[in-house]
Amino acid sequence: MQIPVINRSRHPLPAYQTAHAAGLDVRANLTEPVTLKPLQRALIPTGLFMEIPVGYEVQxxxxxxxxxxxxxxxxxxxxxxxxxxxxxxxxxLVNLSDTVFVVQDGERIAQLIVARHETITWELAEVLSETVRGAGGYGSTGVQ
Structure with missing residues (x-):
């Protein structure tokens, strides 16, 4: 599959780091480092723009x-x-640690996964089929 991409960063395109990797590592594109204090979050630019095919998403x-x-x-x-x-x-990004973290320009900050998805339509119903689990939610399938 080919995905058109514009790279306005100073860094290589996202790449697989090993032969069988599922994710492509993507890099920060920063004019200056970004400091993330504990529990702080920040939007980190990549300099990338993509044209993802219909029926797909990039995670x-x-x-x-x-x-x-x-x-x-x-x-x-x-x-x-x-x-x-x-x-x-x-x-x-978010810093869940108890120490400051500095994001540097060019640092690999995330990975991208290309995935197919379905587009659905809802079918209104009055009753759903029965299953062993039924309406059991959080923790309902654990050890009893």
Whole structure:
């Protein structure tokens, strides 16, 4: 699959880091470092603009290394970039650690996953089919 992209950053396009990686690492495009205090969040620009095919989305997910080593993750994870969006890809980072973290220009801040999705229509109903789980919600399938 090919996705048209405009790269207005000073950095390479998002790339797979290994042969079998699902996500493409995307980099911060900053004129100056961004400091994230504990529990602070910030929109980080990437300098990328995409034309995603209809029927697909690009999911923006945290990088496991940043999450594990520094407590940096994405607020709305996974974030969704819709096929009709033409603005700059921005990544909403949050610092869940108890120490300050500085985002540097060119740093790999998130990963992108291209995923197919369905468009549905609702079918109004009065009754739903029965299942073993039924209406059991949070924690209902745990050990009893």
């Amino acid at each position: 923006v997910r945290p990088r496991s290394g940043l999450a594990y080593k520094h407590g940096i993750t994405i607020v709305n994870s996974p974030g969704t970039i819709d096929a009709d969006y033409r603005g700059e890809l921005m990544v909403l």
